[in-house]
C-alpha cells in the first residue's frame with residue numbers, strides 16, 4: 646500500500662486528484678478545513694482508502710496535529726508522496742490592494758507549502774534509504790512563469806513556489822525524495838470566481854484600472870470556464886507517481902500555445918503589447 650498526503654481536497658484540482666488516487670489504489674490522507682467537507686467527501690469518495698484530516702496550512706498547530714495523526718496511522722510505513730495543492734487567489738491592482746492581501750496569498754500558497762514540506766519530509770523515504778524514492782508534487786501554475794496584470798498576489802506566490810522548489814529539489818535528492826512542479830494552465834474550478842469578485846474591482850472605479858481590470862476578470866472567468874478538468878490533472882499526477890525518475894517540471898494546459906509557449910517565450914515587450922491590446 647502506498648500512502649499519499651494531499652492538501653486542499655474539498656473542491657477543484659485537489660478533489661480531482663483525490664478521486665484518481667483512490668481509483669488507482671493509493672491510500673490518501675486529504676486535508677479539508679471543515680467537518681462538513683470531510684463528511685461530504687467521505688460519502689462521495691465512498692472508500693476506505695480516503696482519510697480526511699482537518700488542517701489549515703496557515704496554522705502551524707493544525708499542521709502539527711495532522712503530522713501526529715498521520716505518523717500514528719502510518720506505523721512503520723513511509724509517506725510515499727506529499728502533494729501541495731491548497732491555494733487561493735486575490736485579485737486587484739497593486740495600488741488598490743494592501744499588504745495583507747499579499748500576505749494572505751503568500752501564507753497559503755507559499756508558506757503553507759514550506760511548512761508542510763518541513764513537517765512531513767521526516768516521514769518520507771529519507772528514513773528508509775533502501776526504499777523507492779518518495780515524491781513531492783508542488784502544484785504551481787503557468788502564472789509562475791509569466792505575470793498577468795491585476796493578479797500579482799497570485800503570480801508572486803507561484804514564482805516563489807517555482808524558485809523555492811528548484812532550490813529544494815537539489816537538496817532533497819540526497820534524502821531520496823524527488824520534487825516535481827506540476828504547472829497547470831486554466832482548469833475548470835472556482836478559484837478565480839472565489840478570489841476575484843466583481844466588487845474587488847469596484848475600488849478601482851473611476852481610475853485608470855477600472856476598464857482593463859474588469860476585462861482581465863472577464864477573460865480569466867472565460868478561461869476558467871473553458872479550462873481542462875480536474876480529473877485530467879489527477880491522471881497526470883498518477884503518471885508522475887508511477888515514474889521512478891520524474892522530470893522536475895510538467896506543464897499541462899488545454900491550449901499550450903496560448904497559455905504556455907507564447908507568453909513564456911515571447912519577448913516581454915511583445916507580450917506587454919498584446920496584453921495591452923487585449924485588455925484595453
Ligand SMILES: NC(=O)c1ccc[n+]([C@@H]2O[C@H](COP(=O)([O-])OP(=O)(O)OC[C@H]3O[C@@H](n4cnc5c(N)ncnc54)[C@H](OP(=O)(O)O)[C@@H]3O)[C@@H](O)[C@H]2O)c1
Pocket residue numbers: 652653654655656657658659676677678679700701702703729730731732733753784785786787828829830831832833834835836837839869872
Ligand atoms: N484552477 C486553475 O485554473 C488553476 C491553474 C493553475 C494552478 N492552480 C492551482 O491549483 C491549486 C488548487 O486550486 P483550484 O483551482 O482547485 O481551487 P479551489 O477549488 O478553490 O481549491 C483550493 C483548495 O485549497 C484549499 N485551501 C484554501 N485555503 C486553505 C488553507 N488556508 N489551508 C488549507 N487548505 C486551503 C481550499 O479549501 P476550502 O474549500 O476550505 O477553501 C480548497 O480545497 C491551487 O494551488 C491553484 O493555485 C489552479
